Amino acid sequence: MAIPDSFIQELLNRVDIVDVVDASVPLKKAGANYSACCPFHNEKTPSFTVSPTKQFYHCFGCGAHGTALGFLMEYQGLGFVEAVNELAKRVGMTVPQETRTVEQVAAQKAAVGMHEALQVAMHYYRGELKKSEKAIAYLKGRGLSGEIAARFQIGYAPPGWQNLAAVLPEYQSDVLTAAGLVIANDQGRRYDRFRDRIMFPIHDQKGQVIGFGGRVLGGDGDDAGPKYLNSPETPLFQKGHELYGLFLARRAIREANRVLVVEGYMDVVALAQYGIGYAVAALGTATTPYHITKLMRQTDDVVFCFDGDAAGRKAAWRAAMNSLPALTDGLKLSFLFLPPEHDPDSYVREYGKEAFERAMQGAMPLSQYIVEKLGEDNDLLSQESKVRFLNEAEPILKQIQAPRLGLLLRKRVAELAGVSLEELEGSLGLKQTAVKRAYQPARSSRKPPTLVRRLIHMLLMRPALAERLDGRLVAGKGVEDEILRRILELMRSQPQMTSAALLHALQGDLPEQLRTELSAELMEADDGLALEEEFAGALQQLRVTWERQVSTAAELLTLAQEKGLQALTPEQRALLQSSRWGHGKS
Numbered sequence: 001m002a003i004p005d006s007f008i009q010e011l012l013n014r015v016d017i018v019d020v021v022d023a024s025v026p027l028k029k030a031g032a033n034y035s036a037c038c039p040f041h042n043e044k045t046p047s048f049t050v051s052p053t054k055q056f057y058h059c060f061g062c063g064a065h066g067t068a069l070g071f072l073m074e075y076q077g078l079g080f081v082e083a084v085n086e087l088a089k090r091v092g093m094t095v096p097q098e099t100r101t102v103e104q105v106a107a108q109k110a111a112v113g114m115h116e117a118l119q120v121a122m123h124y125y126r127g128e129l130k131k132s133e134k135a136i137a138y139l140k141g142r143g144l145s146g147e148i149a150a151r152f153q154i155g156y157a158p159p160g161w162q163n164l165a166a167v168l169p170e171y172q173s174d175v176l177t178a179a180g181l182v183i184a185n186d187q188g189r190r191y192d193r194f195r196d197r198i199m200f201p202i203h204d205q206k207g208q209v210i211g212f213g214g215r216v217l218g219g220d221g222d223d224a225g226p227k228y229l230n231s232p233e234t235p236l237f238q239k240g241h242e243l244y245g246l247f248l249a250r251r252a253i254r255e256a257n258r259v260l261v262v263e264g265y266m267d268v269v270a271l272a273q274y275g276i277g278y279a280v281a282a283l284g285t286a287t288t289p290y291h292i293t294k295l296m297r298q299t300d301d302v303v304f305c306f307d308g309d310a311a312g313r314k315a316a317w318r319a320a321m322n323s324l325p326a327l328t329d330g331l332k333l334s335f336l337f338l339p340p341e342h343d344p345d346s347y348v349r350e351y352g353k354e355a356f357e358r359a360m361q362g363a364m365p366l367s368q369y370i371v372e373k374l375g376e377d378n379d380l381l382s383q384e385s386k387v388r389f390l391n392e393a394e395p396i397l398k399q400i401q402a403p404r405l406g407l408l409l410r411k412r413v414a415e416l417a418g419v420s421l422e423e424l425e426g427s428l429g430l431k432q433t434a435v436k437r438a439y440q441p442a443r444s445s446r447k448p449p450t451l452v453r454r455l456i457h458m459l460l461m462r463p464a465l466a467e468r469l470d471g472r473l474v475a476g477k478g479v480e481d482e483i484l485r486r487i488l489e490l491m492r493s494q495p496q497m498t499s500a501a502l503l504h505a506l507q508g509d510l511p512e513q514l515r516t517e518l519s520a521e522l523m524e525a526d527d528g529l530a531l532e533e534e535f536a537g538a539l540q541q542l543r544v545t546w547e548r549q550v551s552t553a554a555e556l557l558t559l560a561q562e563k564g565l566q567a568l569t570p571e572q573r574a575l576l577q578s579s580r581w582g583h584g585k586s
Helices: 005-014 017-022 068-075 080-090 102-131 133-141 146-151 174-178 246-256 265-273 289-296 310-326 344-351 353-361 366-375 383-399 403-417 421-427 451-461 463-468 479-493 499-505 512-524 531-563 570-578
Strands: 028-030 033-036 048-051 056-059 155-157 182-184 190-192 197-203 209-216 228-230 259-262 279-282 301-306 332-337
Touching: 005 068, 005 080, 005 499, 017 033, 017 048, 017 056, 017 068, 017 080, 048 512, 056 499, 056 512, 068 080, 068 499, 102 133, 102 155, 102 174, 102 197, 102 209, 133 197, 146 265, 174 182, 197 246, 209 265, 246 259, 246 265, 246 279, 259 265, 259 289, 265 279, 265 344, 289 301, 289 310, 301 310, 310 332, 310 366, 310 383, 332 366, 344 353, 366 383, 366 403, 383 403, 403 421, 451 463, 451 479, 451 499, 451 512, 451 531, 463 479, 463 531, 479 499, 479 512, 499 512
Parallel strands: 259 279, 259 301, 301 332
Antiparallel strands: 028 033, 033 048, 048 056, 155 197, 182 190, 197 209, 209 228
């Protein structure tokens, strides 16, 4: 079943965003609006603003913006349906539903079934841990307390082929194979995926179990298989998207304003045991840009910690390269390499929390790490070695979209290669990176808005004005023209829409940059502005512009009919062909 759009609009009309946000982030009155330090990035001066009249929020620091529905999804990690149900509960509304296709219903049932099966399995494994002396002894030997084991919901999968059949009666169901709990071999025999392993539940951002990581109790696995065994990719679990421990670490990350990315489950758990609760781990795969983006929502300081051996250094380089597309100038990314004989688990147990955090202070910044890595085994003394240096730097520099970081790294590479920045960019085919200014809310820093942009702005301020605008006057083909036509279409179908409801309905149509700009402009706009007069003036200007275009097109059409299209300039032909008279002509 799907939730009708009309209900979403009615819900946003009824709910008060101030109450919704204030329940999670205490707000203070600031003139007509409310403000707080932004919950989506670290700041000391409040730039997060909530408007009770416009019913949306905007951060002038990081650009975060949205409605009450968007806030619940972003801040609490709720899915769309969950956020709708949560808001509906607050205002006493019952969520109606539209009929879904047979395929959609089947997919939803399968997802629910997988969640339930994974939850049952997690409780089963936790119960089995309490019964297993060797599993308990193993965890105690690794220095873990019962409190930490309970916090991370650690369990134990006992030896045996079909233990889960005792707690999951539908053992033959395809749901269990889809969830990664059961394997079916070529002969059709089914058996548990995890056997005789310490079990680490993997949670999504809502705290639901979506998979498991299992570790053998011995050394490197030997006859028991690999040391670590993860759930396979499933509809609920994609390794490249999830980070072990993130759900539990979110508060500690925000308090420390830092996240530590390590390699293994035991590293995360052991660090938490010693008071470092802001650690997470990639799940059997290299760090991805998606991981980086996810972490950036929590903090702008990411420290990667790897073993100091060859495997750890190889993993660190993969993480650095995979993070390049997601880099921003506000993100601090650094790398901590432990001595070869240590991993985070053993290091924190031997030296303690304070020593570990001191080591983090000396972590190597990403730019320094890249330069040092490129310079390994290259003395840069010959022209040939400098060419190799530039060849290896080229794909790295091309992936960095962060303007300031990209510029400084290019300068450093150019300096080491003995060339100028212009020569470097020319020889590698790199466009010069324009350094973007940080977002400035002052109106003076922006270009004067176009007529169409002004109309969009006014309609978002007061959607009811849409009934006075004749859509035939909006004849342009630009992005803003398309948005204005979309607003008119939405208001024709649902005339009672509020500003917040209209912004929500436009989410899929507005480019992110335009949505951020409009959000900032609306938040700054004076609620007492005489919109009626300004809108009337804009309408008159739009009508005059349209009539002028009609007149020009008519003249060009007459000229083309009398003397042929060859008599028109390329610009005139383009204007005629884009008009309603010339459309389709050649």
